[in-house]
Amino acid sequence: MIDFADVAMRLFENMYYLVSVILFVIGFHTMLTHSNLIKKVIGMNIMDTAIFLFFVSTGYVQGGVAPIIEPGVEQAYINPLPTALILTGIVVAVSVTAFALSLVVKIYEHYGTLDAEEIMRIRSTES
Numbered sequence: 001m002i003d004f005a006d007v008a009m010r011l012f013e014n015m016y017y018l019v020s021v022i023l024f025v026i027g028f029h030t031m032l033t034h035s036n037l038i039k040k041v042i043g044m045n046i047m048d049t050a051i052f053l054f055f056v057s058t059g060y061v062q063g064g065v066a067p068i069i070e071p072g073v074e075q076a077y078i079n080p081l082p083t084a085l086i087l088t089g090i091v092v093a094v095s096v097t098a099f100a101l102s103l104v105v106k107i108y109e110h111y112g113t114l115d116a117e118e119i120m121r122i123r124s125t126e127s
C-alpha cells in the first residue's frame with residue numbers, strides 16, 4: 001500500500017528539483033508554441049532560471065552552513081561550487097538575452113513584425 005504521507009514528505013524534500021522541472025517545461029512550451037519572438041526570448045529566460053535553480057539546489061544540504069571551517073567543529077557544509085558556476089551562467093544568460101533582444105529589434109526594423117511565422121512568409125516571397 002502507498003503511504004501518501006511518505007510520498008508527500010519526499011516531494012517536499014525534493015521541491016526544488018520539482019519546481020525546476022516545472023519551470024523548464026513552461027519555458028520549453030513557451031518557446032515551442034508561441035510565434036512572437038519576444039515570448040520566445042522570455043521562454044528561453046525561464047528555461048535558464050530552471051537550470052540555475054536545479055544546479056544551485058544540487059549543492060544545497062539540509063541543515064548545512066556556509067563552508068567556513070572552524071577548528072574542532074564538525075558540521076554539514078553547503079557545496080559552494082554550483083553557486084559559483086551559476087554566477088558565471090547568469091552573466092552569460094544576461095549577455096545572450098541582450099544579444100537576442102538586439103536581434104529582435106533589428107528583425108522588427110527590417111520586417112515590421114515580431115511574428116516568426118509572418119517573417120518566414122515574408123522571407124519566402126522575397127526571393
